[in-house]
Amino acid sequence: MSGEIRRVTLEDVDVVAQLFDEYRQFYHQESNIPLATQFISTRLLNRDSIIFVVLDNQGVALGFCQLYPSFSSISAQSMLILSDLYVTQHARCVGLGRRLMNTAMEYARTKNVKTIFLETHKQNHQAQALYESLGFIQEKEFLSYNLDIE
Numbered sequence: 001m002s003g004e005i006r007r008v009t010l011e012d013v014d015v016v017a018q019l020f021d022e023y024r025q026f027y028h029q030e031s032n033i034p035l036a037t038q039f040i041s042t043r044l045l046n047r048d049s050i051i052f053v054v055l056d057n058q059g060v061a062l063g064f065c066q067l068y069p070s071f072s073s074i075s076a077q078s079m080l081i082l083s084d085l086y087v088t089q090h091a092r093c094v095g096l097g098r099r100l101m102n103t104a105m106e107y108a109r110t111k112n113v114k115t116i117f118l119e120t121h122k123q124n125h126q127a128q129a130l131y132e133s134l135g136f137i138q139e140k141e142f143l144s145y146n147l148d149i150e
Contacts, residue, residue: 003062003096005103008051013041015061016053023064023086027121049083052103054096063087065100067107067116077114080104085118085127097130105134119144 008016017037025031043049043066050067066084071077082104087096108116118136120127132138 003054003056005052005054005099008040008044008053008064010041010044012051012053013037013044015055016040016051016064019053019061019064019086019088020066020084022088023084026086050080050107052100052107054087054100056091061088062091063096063100065104067104070117072115075114078112079115079117080108080113082116082118097127098134101130101134 014037017033017040020040021031021033021036024036040051043051048068050069051064053064054062056062063086064084065082065086068081068083070079070081072079082101085097085100087100104116107113116136118131120131128138
């Protein structure tokens with residue numbers, strides 16, 4: 001299954017919001033298209049994320065990845081946080097996730113980014129295999145902590 005990968009613009013909000021909603025459902029969140037639309041729209045308007053989408057020959061969205069620019073104090077260099085990678089159920093296992101990841105890595109190279117950081121669920125073995133096949137190394141030196149602020 002082939003398709004065009006391109007950077008998302010504001011004109012693509014509705015298409016990407018649908019994928020983003022499916023992605024959130026994959027992680028056991030309730031479907032909420034208005035929330036997804038607002039979130040993606042805000043990210044693009046504020047220019048605080050880079051989103052790539054893959055479209056089939058009819059313009060149907062098959063997957064996306066979202067990157068957040070950040071910095072590493074330790075290396076004193078730019079980094080990207082790959083927050084989201086999602087391919088629709090019917091388009092999985094044909095290399096679209098790999099193509100999206102390669103697009104993200106090429107984008108990082110063109111912007112002289114030092115590191116791409118990502119996290120995935122412990123049970124998401126398919127994603128782990130993809131990331132490792134692309135040269136990503138599982139972090140073993142640092143622990144991750146979260147605090148929900150209410």
